[in-house]
Amino acid sequence: MIRILFFLIVVFALGLGFAWLADRPGDMVVTFGGYQYQVSLMVAAVAITAVVAAVMISWWLVKSIWNSPYTIARYFRVRQRDRGYQALSTGMIAAGAGDAALARKMNKQAAKLIRSDTEPLIHLLDAQASLLEGDHDTAREKFERMLDDPEMRLLGLRGLYLEAQRLGDLSAARHYAGRAADVAPQLGWAIDSTLEEKTAGGDWDGALKLVDAQKSTRQVDRDVINRRRAVLLTAKAQDLLDTDLTAAKAAAVEANRLAPDFPPAAVIAAKALFRQNDIRKGAKILEAAWKAEPHPDVADLYIHARPGDAVLDRLSRAQKLQSLRTNNVESSLAVARAALDAQDFKLAREAAEAAIRMQPREGAYLLLADIEEAETGDQGRVRQFLARAVRAPRDPAWVADGYVSEHWAPVSPATGKLDAFEWRVPMERLGQLIEQADIEPAHPSLALPLRAEPAAVDASTALIQADEAVGGPLEIVEAVIVDDGTKAEAAGKTAENASGEPDVAEPARLPDDPGVDPSQEDRSERRFRLF
Structure with a gap:
């Protein structure tokens, strides 16, 4: 666009110049070789312009003829490169589709048309073709050669990592993932594998450094980083709670700040504060956690914050929690348990029945059975509530990869994945019932895995x-x-x-x-x- 405007401006200027000369008549006299030449200004201007144009055209022709061998060679080189890239593209598509024969054919064709030192994708296509052909040893050698090229190093580490996983060599896989994480912390697969290695060994500080390095790349969502830091800090505080109370409190308080709706962080922070006799601050943390996410562990620790409190004092604290989250099943169950300890059977029964109306489940019926046995001792009614408890849905628990636990853990005991535990109702009970009944489920989706530790x-x-x-x-x-x-x-x-x-x-x-x-x-x- 700029060139077009410049051309138009030049033409317009030339037109103005010739018009100006045409309006001002005059003669130009040139003496050369004893002869005197006299022409008008307009003719002289046209002649000079024609000479300049002729010189430019002659220079262009001479230059074109001089550079013609290079131009022709460049044309064929570009054509060959385009054919090579077309073969490379076809080979990559064939490798993705699993066509080993076509991928190998296109790899050979691309290697002939494009220099492998200028196009790293040829090495990738070569390794992928070897994998499709089942020649894993050759593929590993090619991935190892990629480590010498800074541009291909991450690709080689990724290939070696996948090959180590295929062979079941966990230590080698984590080694390659660690090298990749040091070079590029934004790689999710490298960070996840390295985190699993460090968390398995309890190296919480090393895991936190990895998360901080990942945060510095600014390529991972901030909420994901905060959640990971909160989980790692909670795990660190859990390990240091009995040995270094000050460090445990600092880690747990920071974890609670990063994830206020994460009950384990609030519980560990409150425990550390209670051990330092800071009841007020610990209670505030538990109250804030209860407002964000009611959890029985939070309620139990809050109610028993002072070991020397009377049962009526504990009942008052349970009722305070209920006032923070009304019409909540966990609030009603907390009041029911505290009222049972205080021998206020009427309030305990009312709270337990309110919990059942909101969410009938196993723990609520078992609590009603305890209340009935403590108040009347009627074994018939107790058995009735126990039978209902058997039929009711299970209480929520910490579940990770089919493993059900009463206590939170930072990693899954089955897969080693960080932050795998979820507080939810286990769905494994249906699978248990179907297996115990020795029947086929009505639909395949009902055949759920059994819990790891069946009662x-x-x-x-x-x-x-x-x-x-x-x-x-x-x-x-x-x-x-x-x-x-x-x-x-x-x-x-x-x-x-x-x-x-x-x-x-x-x-x-x-x-x-x-x-x-x-x-x-x-x-x-x-x-x-x-x-």
Whole structure:
């Protein structure tokens, strides 16, 4: 665009110059070789312009002829390079599609048309073709040669890392990941693998340095960095809580500042403060954490902040938590437990029943059973609540990769992944029920993995769980229910009645067991409940 404007300006200037000369007549006299030449100014200007144009055109022609060999060679070189890049592109697509033969063919063609020292992608295509052909030793050699080239070093480390993982050599894989993390902290695969190595060895400071290096690249989301730092600082504080209380408090308080809705950080920070007799600050941290995310560990530590408090004082603190988060199941359960300890059975029952109305689950029914046993001692009612607890959804727990734990941990015990534990209701119970009932699930999605540490159940519990899983009674060949050393056999075999028709005998009940509430036994509307 600028060239066009410049050309127009030059033409316009020439036009103005010739017009100016045309309006001012005059003569130009030139004496040369004894002769005198006289022409007008307009003719002289046109002649000078023609001579300059002729000189420029002649120079362009001479230059073009002189540079013609280079121009022709450059044309064929560009054409060859374009063909090479086309072959390289086709080879990369073939490698991605898994076509080993075409990838190798295009690699050879590209290597002939393009110099490998000027185009690193040829080395990558060569290594990928070797991997597709199953020649992993050759591929590893090519990845190792890439380490000598600064431009290809990260690619070579990535290839060697994947090959080490394929061979199951975890130490070698982490070695290559560590080298890559030192060069480029923004690489997620390198940072994750190196973090797993350092967290597995409890090197929390080294892991924090890696996260700080990743933060300095400004290529990772700030919230992700803060979450990782909070988890690592919480793990560090957890390890130092019994040995270096000051350092543990500093790490936990910083973790709580980075992630206020992370209950383990608040719990560790409050524990450290309580041990330093700073009850007020620790209580504020727990209150803020409770407002952000109600958690039973937060409630338990807050209620028992002062070991010497009376049970009524603990009840008052539980009620204060309830005022911070009203209409919450964890708040009601905290008040119910504190009221049970204070022997205020009416308040405990009301709070537990309110929790069940909001979210019926196993822990709430077990708490009602404890209240009933402490208040009336009615074993029939206690068994009724226990039976409901067996059928109810499980309480939330820390779950990571199918492993269920009562306590939070920074890494998964199954995979070693950082920050893998989630506070949620385990979904593994459905898989347990289906396996205990020895039936096929109605849909493949219902076949969930079993928990890593399944709780032991007696025969009666297994029958009730299996009954609930299938949504109806099972045909049990023989079951023995053990209760206080008394054995009662329940035959589920079909028996012939007086009319000769088969009839299913009901399981025997103990005399003082009223059974399950009929409202809870409506099998026609029973469905699976995952949560």
